[in-house]
Amino acid sequence: MTGRRVGLGDRVLRALVRCAAWAVPRDERARWAEEWRADLHDLRAGGMSFGEGLRWVWGVGRGAGDMGLQEGLMDGWMREMRHALRGLLRQPGFTVVAVATLGLGIGANTAIFSVVNGVVLEPLPYPDSEELVAINSAFPTMGFETFWVSPPEYLEFRERTRTFAQVGAYRGSPASVGGGERPERVPGAVATAELFEVLGVSARYGRTFGPDDDRPGAEPVVLMSWELWQRSFGADPDLVGTSIDVDGVNATVVGVMPPGFDLNDEGIELWEPLGLDPTNPGGRGSHYLNLVGRLARGTDIAAAEREVDELVRGWDEANPGDMHLPNPETHPFLIEPLHDRVVGPVRSALWVLLGAVGFVLLIACANVANLLLARAEARQKEVSVRVALGAGRARLIRQFLTEGIVLAVAGGVVGVVFAWTSLEVLRSVGPDELPRLGEVELDGMVLLFTAAVALFTGLLFGLAPARHIGGERVSDSLKEGGTRTTLGGGALRLRSLLVISEVALALVLTLGSGLLIRSFGELVSVDPGFDAADRVTFQLFLPAAGYGDPQDSPDFHGRLQDRLGSLPGVTSVASMSGLPPMRDLNANDTEFEGLEQREDGPAHNVDYYQTVHGPYLETMGIQVVRGRGFEAGDRTGTLPVAVVNETLARVFYGDDDPIGRRIRPCCGGDAWMEIVGVVEDVKQGGLDAETGTEVYFLAEQVAEIYGFTSRSMNVVVETAGNPLSVVPEARRTVAEMDPTLPIAGLRTMDEVLAGARARPRFLTTLLGAFAGVALLLAAVGTYGVMSYTVAQRAREMGIRMALGAEASSVQALVMRRGLAVAGLGLGAGLLGAWWLTGLLESLLFGVAARDPVTFATVPLLLLVVAVAASWIPARRATRVDPVEVLRQE
């Protein structure tokens, strides 16, 4: 025999031989393994197939194990483990159901816990991130709970506070990047040089901004994210130090940030210096900065709050009461951990989800416990005999515990696989809905959590049958003889109790998800104020470099609209500065002619400015309720006009007619604009938010009168149907007009609307799925207990029927029992839900946490499920053959 080539099959078999050797007592293990290896080698050389090899290895391992068992050489727990494994493999149906149920519970828990861990529990990915705080302002009397900070406030804040080591500032500001493979619009930010010092992150290549970059008139420089560098610049190692085109300006790339670097989950890919001029920082009324501070060593957030509160009280003693100066009543600062700022919006939703999967796991455990109980009872006679023959109770308890643990471990393995798959799915469906989702992974802590859950589960339901057996008197169970009589009340009570808790937990989950579904329904039925169907939108940014004159942008959009409007299938085209239904608040100070700013009246400030071009109201399907909309005759040189929404008319003019009144927008010339129309409200701050006040202006009039131009405009194209069919032509048209302009955010308006509902939909879908699983498990549990009851009472049923009982009355007997169990569960569940749904309050929209409709209908649904689950066993009870049953005596 000569040496053979060693293939993969041989290697696998050899590894398996090594595993099989664990069944051999330790002192002989090495010898056996070597001997087996030699024999395996000969067998394979003799032409044994891989499949036969597997069987051979299984055989040697089993043989060794059996021998160990017979000779008592195996360690006690090992023996129990083998015993448990064999017992479980003998009943594959039971095992598959139990392991799958547990795997589902554990897997869902692991997946959701991974998300909670990655998003909420893990510190932010900056050094000493617990020292980082987000600093915002607020205008509580105007209803703005979180607001930006103005540049003068930022400079003062940085100079006056002592509890901060450093304070940086930034604002989101998308940028068009050329010079790579193609022009591209990317999420960007302008930031102070201090920001990077605060975050404690250096560039991977090159450097971050220095003081010389961050001053007015400095040479333009940019920092790039690792991802943008990889994606659009081919990871060019020589990029740092060269120039790229940013919004039509040549800017030097000074650095590339490390992979994953971001702030506040904004996906920022390009950083530019803010370039504040300390001698002329700009208006106090102009709030647009986000501040991030690093607490000085030895201080904490409470000390910082105390200091800032103290400072705010005397911020500018020369000008008390000025609304725009920081003061405790109308314009305080808010300080919170940066971590809270990032994950705050989803934290409660994630905890609710974690609670929900916890419930699913509990239900799964109850179900498996039920299965184990049923199995234990079926083996009761065997167990009694073993006890009678001298098997110790401790030994039996150990056996049940081992079975539970083996099941839990198998379930845990299935669960990890399931969790891993679900995380992949979650990552692919929820990237925009959850912050930090990119950081989520199945990590050690999560695995530890799963292991703990699996073990807890094993102990929990492992003990249930053990306790039951321990309480049984041997002679009783021998007399009862297994299946013939109604079982000792204890077992049935325990099983009924499990089903009651399952039903209760399932009801809480179903109620919770019912509330979310209703709330989502409310959200879907919110009228956004515009028509989304058959419309497509995209964003264009016209850089100052090529479009310096204020009228350049309106001119460009006018030409673009003419060209797009002539495409086949296009019915109307317009442009707007802000894309409803979700965009940043403007909150611009606005003068209202003839209206006094009263102490108790609304502040003269408008939530949203909308600068439009073309037949905007018609294209978006926004209805004019009073006066008129913009007309073709409204343009440069004619009367400056404005259109307001119903909310603005009501807030500022009450019962008066706003038509013909005049307003003056902030920060520009002296000219007044005349209100010519009132339109229906359009959602701008999210579908679930109260509609704010809004004014519509015409782009060319704003450019003419105030010299102001909105560089970033959203084009909306109304089509006769199938809006995406016009996209290729629209792209070509834009490219023909200016090939350097990137098209960003191209979506149908239906997708825009769906995006605004994405987070609640994500939550509703997940919770709905959990509730569905819970319902299914509870139904299986109820069915199991009722089937069991029927089987136990078959003799009684038989005798009843033999004595002339109607089938219907026997059926009713079983149904009554099933419904009693379900009813108790529903009662307990209602009590729990009444208390727990309060936690959902912040996640609900348009539905009360104790919504009577949901609380009335969902229990009915569960009742129907319980009836169905009892119905089948009840039918079976009526088919009991009295002769058959009595013959078994």
Place this chain on the structure above:
Amino acid sequence: MPIRLTHATSLILRALASGRRHGFQIMQVSGLPSGTVYPALRRLEAGGHLESTWEGEASAHAEGRPRRRIYRLTSEGLALAARADERLAEARRLLADDFGLRPVGGGDGGA
């Protein structure tokens, strides 16, 4: 340790009666599954009925395979094998008489 003269043990004794063999050959000759052979060999060895040695490193190395464990019967083992043979023959005769079955098991057990 007393040896129960099971059918499997008998077949193994028989396979070894004709000379030294290693585990793989015993399996081939006796037709017994792997899970049975090794524990039985171990019991026989523990009972002093057979002894085993590793083959030389050199020959295994030359053929590029792991060392084989070679088994041979002791004098007690040979006696037991003889008894087992009698039992096997008896069993075969009984089976053939009662049920007209053909004898089972390998003939002389040549490799």
